[in-house]
Amino acid sequence: MKGKSNTAPHTGDHLDAEALYRAHAEFVARFLLRLGAHGQDVPDLVQEVFLVAHRRGGFTVGRAKPTTWLAEISFRVFSDRRKKSRRKLEDADSETVTVAPSHASSPSERAEKRQALERVQSALDALTPEKRTVFILYELEGESCDAIATGLGIPVGTVYSRLHSARRDFTRAHERLADETPSASPAPGAVAGARA
Amino acid sequence: MTSDPTRLLDDPSVASSLRDDLASAVQVEVAGLDLAGGLHTLQHATATSTPAAGSSLATKLGLGAALGGGAVVLWLALGGDPSPKALTPAAEPIAAVERSSTGVAPANEGAGELPEQPASARGDAPASIPSPVESPATVDPRAHEDVDPSAHEDTQATTGSGPRHDSSHGNRSRHDDAHDPPEAPAGDDVLREAQLVAKARAKLGREPAAALALAEEAERDFPTGQLVEERRAIAIRALLALGRVDEAQRRAEPFLATYGRGAHAAAVRRSLAEARPTSETDSPRP
Numbered sequence: 001m002k003g004k005s006n007t008a009p010h011t012g013d014h015l016d017a018e019a020l021y022r023a024h025a026e027f028v029a030r031f032l033l034r035l036g037a038h039g040q041d042v043p044d045l046v047q048e049v050f051l052v053a054h055r056r057g058g059f060t061v062g063r064a065k066p067t068t069w070l071a072e073i074s075f076r077v078f079s080d081r082r083k084k085s086r087r088k089l090e091d092a093d094s095e096t097v098t099v100a101p102s103h104a105s106s107p108s109e110r111a112e113k114r115q116a117l118e119r120v121q122s123a124l125d126a127l128t129p130e131k132r133t134v135f136i137l138y139e140l141e142g143e144s145c146d147a148i149a150t151g152l153g154i155p156v157g158t159v160y161s162r163l164h165s166a167r168r169d170f171t172r173a174h175e176r177l178a179d180e181t182p183s184a185s186p187a188p189g190a191v192a193g194a195r196a
Numbered sequence: 197m198t199s200d201p202t203r204l205l206d207d208p209s210v211a212s213s214l215r216d217d218l219a220s221a222v223q224v225e226v227a228g229l230d231l232a233g234g235l236h237t238l239q240h241a242t243a244t245s246t247p248a249a250g251s252s253l254a255t256k257l258g259l260g261a262a263l264g265g266g267a268v269v270l271w272l273a274l275g276g277d278p279s280p281k282a283l284t285p286a287a288e289p290i291a292a293v294e295r296s297s298t299g300v301a302p303a304n305e306g307a308g309e310l311p312e313q314p315a316s317a318r319g320d321a322p323a324s325i326p327s328p329v330e331s332p333a334t335v336d337p338r339a340h341e342d343v344d345p346s347a348h349e350d351t352q353a354t355t356g357s358g359p360r361h362d363s364s365h366g367n368r369s370r371h372d373d374a375h376d377p378p379e380a381p382a383g384d385d386v387l388r389e390a391q392l393v394a395k396a397r398a399k400l401g402r403e404p405a406a407a408l409a410l411a412e413e414a415e416r417d418f419p420t421g422q423l424v425e426e427r428r429a430i431a432i433r434a435l436l437a438l439g440r441v442d443e444a445q446r447r448a449e450p451f452l453a454t455y456g457r458g459a460h461a462a463a464v465r466r467s468l469a470e471a472r473p474t475s476e477t478d479s480p481r482p
Binding site (some may be wrong): 016017018021022025026029030033034039040042043044046047050051052060096097098099100101102112113116118120121138139140142144145160167171173175178 | 200201203204205213214216217218220221222223224225226227228229230231234235238239241242378389394397398401
């Protein structure tokens, strides 16, 4: 039985949950992982995100971008799961979803990139979820501040404020981590301040 | 209109090590996500769920799926107040989206009033966040605002069994009759079946025996359910993981004959192929 929603499935200005999934499932999975979701939880979380999208009637062009709209749903779903996760650890699955370097020509390069990913993730983990969300969408996903504001339903000034603070916290955390792993020592005094 | 700041990745004044790491973090791919299987599951779920608010079935299905089934169902059953006055501003996740009863709200509605969550509301401080199941009256309804308050009465029917299926067999069996109309009552079954299959899927990697037991339970309890294909695939893969290759192959033949072009066929074939070289003895693992 194929899931046909009661709304227009995929028209010029509307995307149903299935169309959203086809186009943005990887984005949602990546976003959830960067938010801090465990890899084994990601498949279920992704499902939940798109079920919520379905119940909201799908995405209609004009309110936000699909990605930032889904990011807002993902944040909610992730936050809710986090509250329960301490009691659900026994449900952990070994089929883990991860982010992996997409361009690595040699094993050593792959290892370096993995270290870089770990440092970035650890620095992200130092941010509050709200700041992390804005940082991920802006710095890693390349969304504009306006799109983030619309998708999350917050003023663009709040996005700038969170981004400013997130950059500061991220940079500090990354400095500490880079000091611990010599392969990525930052140049002293060369750390940028936030300009948001 | 304020222009966006230069991204750290593109800012030459930023430490090169930071930019290098960010560049690596941008160029990633997601590994291990079964997109086809996920789409298949989503299609099943959305086929029995109505989009937007207004349908108690849709509300129960979607909400149950989103929240693992238990917290809000119990909260509603115990008289949780979904009205705005009962909501705690500090517990708002990100922004006041979807406050309207339609489930869709203007993007910036009330946004200026929204501070970041305190640690307790973010789940960082479990001691100050009672478990939603254990203390349903304290559950933040805005975290679950897709709930339709009108679903209260319908939802009460599900709270006797809660999110677990164990005690629900008696209620559910009446839906197994082919003569029953597949409307409202089927929603509870679909939710419970989905929870059971999700649990089986989660156990598959490390506890194949448990996964098999759960898949068999779903087979027994929901013989005409919505997720027959997935639970049978899980059972076959669990059998293979347990070393019961012959039995898995016996089940795989009709499975592949029926669902050979389905979303789970590739995983089943792959598991079979991996198991065959070592399947001579076919002795079950202890």
